[in-house]
Amino acid sequence: MSKILSSNEPTGPIESRWENHKFNMKLVNPANKTKFTVIVVGTGLAGASSAATLAELGYNVKSFCIQDTPRRAHSIAAQGGINAAKNYPNDGDSVFRLFYDTVKGGDFRARESNVYRLAQVSNNIIDQCVAQGVPFAREYGGTLANRSFGGAQVSRTFYAKGQTGQQLLLGAYAGMMKQIANKKIQQFSRREMLDLVTVDGIARGITVRNLETGEIESHAGDAVLLCTGGYGNVFYLSTNAMNSNVTASWRCHKKGAYFANPCFTQIHPTCIPVSGGYQSKLTLMSESLRNDGRVWVPKEKGDKRHPNEITEAERDYYLERIYPSFGNLVPRDVASRQAKFRVDEGRGVGSTGVAVYLDFKSAIEKKGESAVRDKYGNLFQMYEKITGENPYKVPMRIFPAVHYTMGGLWVDYNLQSSIPGLHVLGEANFSDHGANRLGASALMQGLADGYFVIPYTLGNFIANHDLKPVSTESDEFKESKKQCEDRLNTLLNIKGDKTVDSFHRKLGNIMWENVGMSRNEKSLKSAIADIQSLREEFWQGVRVTGENGFKNAELEKAGRVADFLELGELMAKDALNREESCGGHFREEHQTSENEAQRNDEDYCYVSAWEMNDQKKIDWIENKEELKFEYVKLAYRSYK
């Protein structure tokens, strides 16, 4: 039976909701905190910041990551920056404006209370990171520098060259390392979470595989925090790291955690285009480049001349033309869709015709090459290494690529999933970005959840539950361990004739063609059928080489692809169910006469939170959380 979910958000004026909630929540006294163990899975911004902060408070933390060290989690690759409502440039920013921009940017499909809290704590994050020694960009006078990102008309993005994620993550990682030295965090690297263990309906532990030895281990605690990132790699090609995957989230979903808005995928407009079938991943060119880069295609269809031979009069700076007030800084979903329209019209560029130009000529003329190098040097170098072209001389060729997933496990205002004790932070949850995330907001959300939200709400959970000790020798843990071992053995014993990657590539192709930048009823129905048959083929024909007792990348990938083969179906199902266009979800049947997304607030102003109904048949029921917009009025989102 379909349920209506309660967000458990506080009521009253939005400015004081979080403040009041913090006061109303129960506390765990400092001496008692040392009696509780918190399991944190994932060491990106959300995981590392929460692990460090909870350990500082006195909790015992067990931290897990699939990488060889926590510092390598994929937050490290975030380039452009982190938003905060500091209003240092005095250009009219405020907590309310950041809140407003984020709700509007998300096309009115996020929870207002969460977004307001996010904007409120954004300033604390910058303070915290500076205190840790994060070397943000600065002005000559020594104050912090800001730049602009899409979907905002103020400069509120703090940055450290094109390596902001790296610097923020290393700050949080350093905090973790200190707590490891203090013996408050126990770190388990190269461990992959394969299952969630619940005891009496509460999340009390996890089952993991030691990726070096193959051993299946059980770990018990008093709560589990899932900070395992997004699921963009379901598309095979994405800007995500190669090892980013949905397995931890999906295992929790199969244990009863609802999966919310899975079809809300962010396709980032500025990535280096695909060049060949061997391609393993796509590389992002930071959105910050749109501060100075101008996007264009030739006015004539099929104009194959070298870009430098095409005169100004023959170029169509289409974002500036269509959206005069935001220009090149429209939100990501809008910029991506417009690039796709240009390519579909036959005005794409480069040898494949599947790209548009991002040109720095005017910026270099106005500011000089060295100023441009100072701001974007590492990005330009990265571009040149991959393409063999010099972007100081020739415009970059870019095209949209899968980058981020707004959907994720459903959580309430306290970041708790539908399984008590299981809390979900960062990209792995669904709550703050609606149907489209604004640039530089992912880092903000990961750190907000980890540094400033979960330390309060987790205490409240612990104080409100009488958590009896559990043993990894109990039946629940043993059963979970056995199921994980059986699944690994099944994969190893299929001994088919097709590689894991070949299935992943096929799935990615189905997803990109049918559940990608634009979707329609026909494409979604065919995707569902194709994924179901590919899944069947996988379980009969995959070849997983090697043994379980050693490092075995094929076995790791096989388990992840098996989960993607189920998630992909749910994404298509969710997209088919949502008969409207909003943000990154563009249903061709629902568009305005100017090809903009047409929302249907009457019928779809809610969160779809899918519950797995039948694990054997792979079948779901849809639960709903109604969304209320009390402070940002539901309106047609215009960037013109």
Next chain:
Amino acid sequence: MGGSDNTKINLKLKVWRQKGPNDAGMFQDYDAKDISVNMSFLEMLDVMNEDLISSGQEPIEFDHDCREGICGTCSLVINGEPHGPDRGVTTCQLHMRRFQNGDTVVIEPFRAKAFPIVKDLVVDRSAFDRIIQAGGYISTNTGNAVDANAMPIGKDIADEAFKSAACIGCGACVAACKNASASLFTSAKISHLAYVPQGQAEKSERAFNMVVQMDEEAFGACTNTGACSAACPKEISLENIAIMNREFAKASGKRRK
């Protein structure tokens, strides 16, 4: 135009294979055929691995993740050079257009006593985490920070701190050093935090404890050959080592008093 060069090349690969930490490893020869020059080095290995799996052999295990030069996961010594022949890049950013048809390419793991081999080309670099645990942080608990602009930091200082902080912890410096010294890695963190005003309070303890931990991890001594900085994909400067030595000397002096 990048991406439109259709040249294909054939290579002979000599790859280190080692089943597990306790096995003796050996080089094995492979032919890499029809390699597009637009592939990255790791994509070339992906293609090799697909072929190996299809012919019933175990693929070559190697560490990799972001494939854009920032996570520090990929490693490999290629023809004797950590991260291969190009300066200022990681292995994942190295592209096959750098090689000629018919070249022999020798691929080995990062070798150092402190980096034990896990399997094939995969090594254990957790010693780096323990060096950071010894002091590579500024002790500031969440929630007690002052306003970020309360303490102005000159752009030149912030820029220098950033350059040191850009270290990705890959370990190429160790692999390049004939003594397998971790001085460049350790000094980059010591310098980053010594540059900024927030790092002053713990400066002395930090330098002392991190250097002691580095020695305990079985890394060798620094003899200033500069091989580390030349191999560093982020081109971390040797000046950092001078700063580390200065901070360590000052800290040791204080301890003697």
